[in-house]
Amino acid sequence: MADVNPVLLDEQLCFSIYSASKKFNHFYQSALAPFGLTYPQYIAMLVLWEKAPLTVHQLGERLELDSGTLTPLLKRLEKQGWVTRVRSQTDERQVLIHLTEMATTKRDEVYSRIGQCQTLLGMSSEEIDSMMTELVTVKQQLDTVSNDRLITKEVDRVN
Amino acid sequence: MADVNPVLLDEQLCFSIYSASKKFNHFYQSALAPFGLTYPQYIAMLVLWEKAPLTVHQLGERLELDSGTLTPLLKRLEKQGWVTRVRSQTDERQVLIHLTEMATTKRDEVYSRIGQCQTLLGMSSEEIDSMMTELVTVKQQLDTVSNDRLITKEVDRVN
DNA sequence: GACAATTTAATTGTATACAATACATTGGAA
DNA sequence: TTCCAATGTATTGTATACAATTAAATTGTC
Incomplete structure (x- = not known):
């Protein structure tokens, strides 16, 4: 540590x-x-x-x-x-x-x-679109990493 | 309407x-x-x-x-x-x-x-910084509009 | 120095969230 | 046809959120 x-x-x-x-x-x-x-x-x-x-x-x-x-x-x-x-x-x-x-x-x-x-x-529609696009990316990442039920093991493996 | x-x-x-x-x-x-x-x-x-x-x-x-x-x-x-x-x-x-x-x-x-x-x-720090900056803007807007206790009246006035 | 106004936590009541379980119904396999 | 796994909703239990109220302590003012 x-x-x-x-x-x-x-x-x-x-x-x-x-x-x-x-x-x-x-x-x-x-x-x-x-x-x-x-x-x-x-x-x-x-x-x-x-x-x-x-x-x-x-x-x-x-x-x-x-x-x-x-x-x-x-x-x-x-x-x-x-x-x-x-x-x-x-x-x-x-x-x-x-x-x-x-x-x-x-x-x-x-x-x-x-x-x-x-x-x-x-807020302009451009601002809103931009944020929502970025949020989609983050959410996809979170889904991917979470649905990967290996999250606990993955993290441990990094140790 | x-x-x-x-x-x-x-x-x-x-x-x-x-x-x-x-x-x-x-x-x-x-x-x-x-x-x-x-x-x-x-x-x-x-x-x-x-x-x-x-x-x-x-x-x-x-x-x-x-x-x-x-x-x-x-x-x-x-x-x-x-x-x-x-x-x-x-x-x-x-x-x-x-x-x-x-x-x-x-x-x-x-x-x-x-x-x-x-x-x-x-996520890259650039991506994170970009999102957080945009979120700060949105939150400030929400605070401004909410702390403005006229929100109800403002909205009604638009009618 | 008494005392009303303010400050700070805690409490109460209502409304999400969500995991886990229970229960009824359904559709398909033996 | 009968049984069973899967499906869909409801329920239970725990943990937030937050408005509104209560209660205790403190502060400012005269």
């Missing part, structure tokens, strides 16, 4: 991203307060507004969330009148998430609100 | 960041499994390894977390032997977080492990 470099918080990309993620969530959650949507609820609605109905599994694939997170989240969305949860007729294991009339009605109001937020942020 | 643009999940920078953040947390949490540290616990240790003792408040400023999150997190770190929580003599309102001997001993092992993870990710 002779040649070890210190790990400084301010130099960690992970923390920069972690911190930005929390700020974004807070930003949109505030902006959507009039609709009573939390950030995860909002992105779930985004997916459903693109295409509904979807099964819990399909929704989870888009959001990268599992049923342990989605089941209670969707129950809250149902209680607040955004969606209905219906057991599939053709496959009783599946639960189909449908939009309510209220959700369809409010869609454009939410879209509009988000559009205004994006304007406020004042 | 005539001229509303659809909001597509895959075009949202916030989701890209949110998703990357979760992947990073999972990546480091796996890598640190031998130490039993979660990601938030790990970044708390990073700060304390830079400078300890710190009050809960000082730690929270660095991590952008409040006592509602930190108090239970620090109790878990204490239970696992990484830190001690000591009521300040000079100001009884404050709780000082000290490193244990074990934490000091294990510091370089953790630093080394993280260094290996960074190597596995294979």
